[in-house]
Amino acid sequence: MNKLIGTMLVLLVLLGALAGCAAPEPTKAPPPPAATQVPATSVPAATKPPATAAPAPxxxxxxxxxxxxxxxxxxxxxxxxxxxxxxxRFNASQKEVQVEVQFQGTYPELQRKLQAALAARTTPDVVMFDSPQMPYFAKNGALAPLDDFAKGADSVDLKNYIPGLLADGYFDGKLYALPFARSTPILYFNRDLFKEVGLPDRAPETWDEFLEFSKKLVKKEGAETKRVGYAVQMGTTTAHWYFQELLYAYGNDVSDDKFKVLIDQPEGVAAAKFLQDMIFVHGAAIPGTGPDGAQGEFTNQRSGMHFGSTGSLVNIISTSKFQVGVGFMPAAKRRQVPIGGSVLAVLSASPKEKQAAAWKFIKYMTNTESNVYFVQKTGYMPISTSAVNSPEMKEFLAKNPAFKIAVEQLQFVRPQASIIAVPEATEIFRQLVEKLTVGKIDPATAMKEASAALTKAYNETFK
Incomplete structure (x- = not known):
């Protein structure tokens, strides 16, 4: 499960790059006319010429x-x-396959719908997974191995994909998915508010500095807090990812290669206490439980900083009514960020003909042209060396420094913790963050309870 070596290859590759219709049925030729009978006379009979056969159409x-x-x-x-x-574009590019796209909501919503579809035997042919979800479905036989397709007549050069990103598509030695919308968390900040309160025009470098910046961003009117430095992500799709980064920064490995959970170690408890103290001791943060979530608090200027996916770059920059700055995630004992985002897989329940068609589609979705387009429109990371090295990508990054920050941070990436592959894991982490930031549960107790819940879920799912 350990993909750290593959992940570092991501850095080497990316940092080096920063320097018709069928013809109509032919008309059949008419048969040759019947020979005219010559009446008998005293003259010799004419010699009958040989009949010439009409060419077969x-x-x-x-x-x-x-x-x-x-x-x-x-x-x-x-x-x-x-x-x-x-x-x-795929549908217009050829006539062999036509794809219908169906939106299923968030990653967890899609996962729940897929589990129901598998039970009802009404599955789609291609599915987008949050990358940690893929191993569970591969283990249970829901996905078709892609190795034969990758090597077959409609092959693809797997070496072109960034190794650390392609590695997330393997389970038990077989390829089940191709990388697609891959991302890391980055720090967004309100440059206008930073200027207003006298902060430098840059992201905080460390978690301690993040706390100090957050304190300066607090705005009160009487006893009411109108603005804070940070709103904590609370969703099932977000809480675990950003909390992992804080744990990594504090030197805590969330789980090892054998799925042993480590969050209740001293470093993990210290990270949890830091987050809790930002709210209850320093008054510099709030749980992002509002109707618009943590991102809404930021775009509505009720918080001055926000942790978000690189894949949110376009949405955040385009919807914010202020100047948005971007920076690396903060460091503590170390600076490390988890890779996130999605992969594309083919369902094993689909007939072989549709599996081959699905392979053709995901190959197109991840080719150089499609990936460059997707990166430019969203902020997700390049997934192949050919995309990174394309003139279009180099020009785009030069003109868009915010996107360049997202790529440069790849030197600090590591895979998401192995335990996140357990389907219940993200919800357990969400409950953990809620206990810390809303319930004010003792950090050591909360981390111990979450560790036990994660271990139990793993034993019930993977053992």
Whole structure:
């Protein structure tokens, strides 16, 4: 499960790069006319010429109907629009396969719908997974191995994909998915508010500095707090990812290669206490439990900083009514960030013909042209060396420093913790963050309870 070596290869690659219709049925030739009978006379009978056979008509191939497949996607906003456009281009590029795109909501919502579809035997042909979800479905036989497709007549050069990103597509030695919308968390900040309160025009370098910046951003009117430095992500799709980064920074490895959970170690407890103290001791943060979540608190200027996916760059910059700055995630004992985002997989329940069509589609979705387009429209990371090295990508990064920050941070990436592959894990982490930031539960107790819950879920799912 350990993909750290592969992940470092991501750095080496990316940092180096920063320097018709069928023919009509032919008309059949008419048979030669019957020979006229010559009446008998005293003259010799005429010699009958040999009949000439008409050439056999050539039969044109009958155009077969395209194979129709269904693709279940997640992600709304710019990433959703970009997927729809790439699928539209795919359909227009050839006549063998036609894909229908169906939006299924967030990653957890898509996962729940897929589990129901598997039980009802009404699955799609292609699905987008949050990368940690893939091993569970591969283990249970829901996904088709892609190795034969990758090596077959419609092959793809797997070496072109960034090794650390492709590694997330393997389970038990077999390839089950290709990388697609891959990302890391980054820090967004309100440059206008920073200027207003006298902060430097840059992101805080460390978690301690993050706390100090947050304190300066607090704005009160009487006893009411109108603005804080940071709103904590509380969602099932977000809480675990950003909390992992804090744990990594404090020197805590969330779990090891054997799925042993480590969050109740002293470093993990210290990280949890830091987060809790930002709210209850320093008054510099709030739980992002409002109707618009943590991102809404930021875009509505009720918080001055925000942790978000690189894949949210376009949405955040385009919807914010202020100047947005971008920086690396803060460091403590170390600076490390978890890789996130999605992969594309093919369902094993689909007939072989549709599996082949699905492979053709995901190959197109991840090719150089499609990936460059997707990166530029969303902020997600390049997934292949050919995309990174393309003139279009180099020009784009030079003109868009915020996107460049996202790529440069790859020197600090590491895979998400192994335990996140357990389906219940993200919800357990969400409950943990809620206990810390809303329930004010003792950090050591909360981490111990979450560790036990994660271990129990792993034993019930993977053992």
């Amino acid at each position: 050539t039969t044109a191939p009958v155009a077969s109907a395209p194979v129709k497949i269904v693709y279940w996607r997640a992600l709304s906003g710019a990433p959703g629009d970009a997927q729809e456009e790439i699928a539209k």
